[in-house]
Amino acid sequence: MAGSDLVEVIDVDVALSGRMVLRDVNFRIDHGEFTGLIGSNGAGKTTLLRVLLGLQPVVQGRVLVHGATMTRSNSSVGYVPQKVLFESDVPVRVRDFVALGIDGHRYGLARRSRHTYELVDEMLDSVEAASFANRRIGSLSGGEQQRVLIAHALVSKPELLLLDEPLANLDPGSAQEIIQLLHSVVTKQHVAILLSAHEMNPLLPVMDRVVYVANGRVASGTTDEVVQPGVLSALYGHHVDVLRVHGRVLVVAGDHEHGEPAVADHPALVVD
């Protein structure tokens, strides 16, 4: 249903320092959906997230949020960047850092209200970070830091949360916890999530939709629609096989002897 989408990316091309890195990007994100942005390192996932943040200009195409053209500093989009390294000497407590998610962009002399801290504490509870609310942000472990960054991004009640490789550098246990946490955020707070990862298997149980980036192009749809040899071979420009083992998916380079590249038959496409 047109018009009900939270985000629509239409025919977008992106260039970085004169080199075209993404072509013909089309996908949409619905309210309250969990979307995985899947692709190998350097495929352009971060660039695509920066486009959605309004930090990366596009060469052509349109990005619509609520049907209107994307503007910079859109408060309906929260962001958790990759590899935020908090310096250990930053004298900022977890609570204060999360509060900056509400007022960090504001200039002026005004002090914080009690209401702000109530919102912050609520948010810290919902990401299970209340127990370290008074610690310095530089003293947190990787998993704790990820929760705090999520709280910081969500406290301003955005409709869309972008996360850039939040599972990288986490042990499998912490990664599972973060995924479950995000899943409950999607359901309880009705926030749409776009999460980038180079490995899709941990996300399979929670992902409503996938945006697959490879070779400068994008295919999107449900996992079953996109993670198919035909679609992915077209995307990569050479034959790949998709193996399903115990509910997990492996995408492997195909054998040239057997598989014919299906490029001509299947241009990269939006399946849905």
Add this chain to the structure above:
Amino acid sequence: MHVLFEPGLFSNSTVRTALILGALVSVVSGAVGIFTVLRGQSFAGHALTDVATAGGAGASLAAVSPLAGFIGGGVIGAGAMDAIGVQRVKDRDVATGVVLGAATGLSALFLYLITLQTTTTGSTQSILFGSVFTVAPSTLPDALVLGGLVLVGLVAIRRPLVMSSISAELAAARGIRLRVVGIAFMVMLAVAVGLSAIVIGSILSTALLIGPPACALRVATRFSRALALSCTLGVAATWAGVVFAYDSYYWLGAGRGLPVSFFVVANVVFEFMVVSLVARRRAVAPRRDAVPAQVGWV
């Protein structure tokens, strides 16, 4: 009592001016310095002291107020660094280095020209190493206004500034204009350095800018406390320096007192050593919020 405060200390108007000016400068440097250290701009702060030196020497040649020279030089230097590029850390160091070199060369020229004009070395000494006792009382109102402006400005941009100091990427995603915040802060830094230069000299002004904030950041967990501690340590170092310098006239015989700037910087170094020891003690002692390890099968 007389051991510490020699007679006439508080009835002396020069000393009074020195104490007021010293407190103001310490508070401004202490507050601006917290951000300077957090943003990793200590090197830029130091370069601005060299630019301020050139400005101060230029002011002396042109017979205008040294404060105008220090601050004018600093602001021009900050603008030059921004024009060369201060966004990426590497570019920032290059820009800082280029400006620092140019400014030091200018200082060499101006200070040489000053020696041609006058026969004493007093002017050079006071530009480089300052003497809060020789500051004209007419400078005080200007300094108060400038210092007040910096403090109000700093409070006004504190949140975007903290955000961009924690993570430039997060700040940019929130729509914070990093460039605008960065330039505003560099101007404040230049004014802080300029103010500090009239008290302890342009070369030494880094001591007040970096020392007390570095102390505060070693022990404080909250921003407001770090700010308060940084300013307090700065004021303590400056006031104690003024008292020691005044007293030194009595220790060594009239007219042979030691420079106040030496005492201020020595106090800052002393504070840094004490705080480092305290911080190390704390790091060794168990943290209060530490939970004892679970033993046995879970």
